[in-house]
Amino acid sequence: MIKNLSYLQIFLLIFVSGCNNMSSSSNEYKVIYNNEPQQPKDEIQEKTDYTIAIIPKVINIPYFNAVEEGAIEAGNDLGVNVIFKGPSVADSAQQIKIINEFIENDEVDVIAVSANDPETLVPILKKAQQNQIRVITWDADTLPEGREFFINMVNPETLGRHLMDTLAWNVGEEGEYAIMTGAHSASNLNEWLKWIQKQQEEHYPKMKLVEISATDDDPHKAYTIAKQLLMEHQNLKGIIGNSSVGPPAAAQAVKEAGKAGDIAVVGLSSPNPMNEYLKDGSAQVITLWSPKKLGYLTVALSNNIVTGSLPHDNQEIPGVGKIRMIDDMVIMGEPIDFTKENVDQYDF
Incomplete structure (x- = not known):
């Protein structure tokens, strides 16, 4: 439905600054719509009607804040709408509520979830698939019958x-x-x-x-x-x-x-x-690993499947690098160690 996409390169090791370490005490959900491109107009893919929902385990901790930044950047680069929405506490029941809202409102093409529980989310994810929504997991998997593939950070x-x-x-x-x-x-x-x-x-x-x-x-x-x-x-x-x-x-x-x-x-x-x-x-x-890159990769692969392309071993993902595949699991890359000697070289 859309032309071949031209992705922007992003740095692999420069990411989002550490944000608030304290979890929200409210039960409100956080929703961010990625509708305003931030790059120069001649470098942005024209927006499509596709919408990708990224659901973390929990909001307002530095790790998932960084994932969110990468996801939004990918949405801008690739010309797709991104919704980043998660529970205020790491709770599968709240994730189920969010997913059900997406299904009932018929507002997304792909749901990508970091599962708080591998089993309890499966029925609602199957319901999403029955409603023509593509489903993948990232960061934390469900049982295989709940999704098409899983994006893992490392082996x-x-x-x-x-x-x-x-x-x-x-x-x-x-x-x-x-x-x-x-x-x-x-x-x-x-x-x-x-x-x-x-x-x-x-x-x-x-x-x-x-x-x-x-x-x-x-x-x-x-x-x-x-x-x-x-x-x-x-x-x-x-x-x-x-x-x-x-x-x-x-x-x-x-x-x-x-x-x-x-x-x-x-x-x-x-x-x-x-x-x-x-x-x-x-x-x-x-x-x-790079949580920002994980968010970028999740949106990139979500966009690929909605336009008819599944991931494969040694596939080059612009802005991310080569991915590996083990059965139905994507592996993004290798971990990074931070010590007192090198920690100042990184900013996320």
């Missing part, structure tokens, strides 16, 4: 094993450690947890996992949990945060307890919220 085994390695290297490969996850129901977090534990069992027998605590991607709850971990486990040597609110909360708790350097903090987070913690020794290594 989950590679990431989980690497997170365990970064902790082990910073605690001398021995001692007690804890994991701060997001929601217990999130499929991507559970997959990473599996590989973290498998790597420890296979390669670090002198280390012991003492607790896995769920923060529900709430910064306040994460901070409370981090302080509890320090109080309840006096021999704790390290904490892995496998969702983005975990490492900042853990580092703050370690810093306040005067245990910087004694308890290692590693995990997944954006570099900006972790900059000072890395520099003062309250955290050691932070790992992530």
